Amino acid sequence: MMTGNQHPLVSDYLDRLRSEAHRRLSADQADELVDDIRGHLRERVAEDATESGMRNALERLGTPSELVDAAGGAQRTPATDPAPVTASNRREMAALALLVLSVVTAVAVPVAGLLLIGGLVLAFTSTRWSGTDKALAAVVYTVVGMPLLFLGGLATFTTTGASVCIQSDTRAGVPAREVCSSGGTGAAPWAAAVVALVILAILAIHVYTAVRLYRHARVPQPPG
Amino acid sequence: MAVESPALTQLRRGALEHCVLALLEGGERYGYDLVAELSEAGLLASEGTIYPLLSRLRRDDLVATTWRESASGPARRYYALTVKGTDALEAFRDAWGQFSTSVQQILHPKGTS
Numbered sequence: 001m002m003t004g005n006q007h008p009l010v011s012d013y014l015d016r017l018r019s020e021a022h023r024r025l026s027a028d029q030a031d032e033l034v035d036d037i038r039g040h041l042r043e044r045v046a047e048d049a050t051e052s053g054m055r056n057a058l059e060r061l062g063t064p065s066e067l068v069d070a071a072g073g074a075q076r077t078p079a080t081d082p083a084p085v086t087a088s089n090r091r092e093m094a095a096l097a098l099l100v101l102s103v104v105t106a107v108a109v110p111v112a113g114l115l116l117i118g119g120l121v122l123a124f125t126s127t128r129w130s131g132t133d134k135a136l137a138a139v140v141y142t143v144v145g146m147p148l149l150f151l152g153g154l155a156t157f158t159t160t161g162a163s164v165c166i167q168s169d170t171r172a173g174v175p176a177r178e179v180c181s182s183g184g185t186g187a188a189p190w191a192a193a194v195v196a197l198v199i200l201a202i203l204a205i206h207v208y209t210a211v212r213l214y215r216h217a218r219v220p221q222p223p224g
Numbered sequence: 225m226a227v228e229s230p231a232l233t234q235l236r237r238g239a240l241e242h243c244v245l246a247l248l249e250g251g252e253r254y255g256y257d258l259v260a261e262l263s264e265a266g267l268l269a270s271e272g273t274i275y276p277l278l279s280r281l282r283r284d285d286l287v288a289t290t291w292r293e294s295a296s297g298p299a300r301r302y303y304a305l306t307v308k309g310t311d312a313l314e315a316f317r318d319a320w321g322q323f324s325t326s327v328q329q330i331l332h333p334k335g336t337s
Binding site for chain 2: 033036040042060061062066070072
């Protein structure tokens with residue numbers, strides 16, 4: 001933006017405000033506050049661009065902590081705030097992206113495995129997600145997720161195999177049993193329906209989990 | 225600056241919110257414009273705190289915002305009173321009238337030394 005021709009005093013103030021706001025407010029609220037203050041200072045500088053004018057303007061604004069307090073920011077408690085690494089919810093978003101991708105790419109097992117592990121590591125170091133969120137992510141993306149999807153893929157494969165064998169059967173006039181035994185066994189319509197239902201249920205669980213994790217990553221961090 | 229009592233801080237905060245609504249009654253204004261006027265009136269301890277207040281008013285649907293180009297520079301966020309905001313202002317006007325009269329009578333009783 002206008003960062004290039006900002007006075008060092010102003011950019012330093014905005015930097016401190018940005019980091020404090022992102023630590024204690026939701027990302028949206030923090031961005032809005034920083035935008036508003038930047039706009040205010042821009043107007044102010046247009047009126048009086050002297051060094052003393054700028055110092056005065058910053059003094060009258062209040063300290064970054066005061067502004068974040070006024071915005072209802074969570075209180076900083078140094079004891080329970082060891083690493084201000086998660087200034088934003090970027091970690092959670094990355095975790096979620098990796099976890100969801102691990103399911104999408106479940107057919108290519110090694111890739112999915114790497115994505116899964118990466119996603120889980122990020123998820124478990126999150127400060128925004130609760131223990132329940134993390135447990136849910138672990139269970140859904142490992143136990144509920146891939147093995148069943150893999151089975152689902154297998155079932156689809158055998159069903160297709162069966163339909164192919166029936167086609168070849170009618171065309172070539174070869175005894176059905178003989179041909180179908182090489183294709184799919186247990187590919188009855190009801191089995192396909194059960195598999196479809198299971199896959200739908202899994203999808204529903206995945207959508208629920210992803211939406212829940214996403215929403216929790218956007219909620220401002222609780223005080224303390 | 226002397227440290228303000230928490231009671232006075234609360235009082236200022238509640239009154240300030242409605243002063244903002246009252247200023248918007250005359251038409252939409254942008255943030256810096258509001259700050260200048262409230263600061264002039266001595267209602268702002270620190271000027272920056274008006275912005276969190278404005279964004280809270282917006283989240284509570286008491287004001288609505290629009291971006292408008294300014295002749296001199298980048299776009300400004302303008303604030304306007306909503307119907308809900310107008311109602312809240314009216315309610316506060318009534319309450320404030322009664323409240324300030326009562327407090328005044330207790331603080332400065334007539335006929336006593």
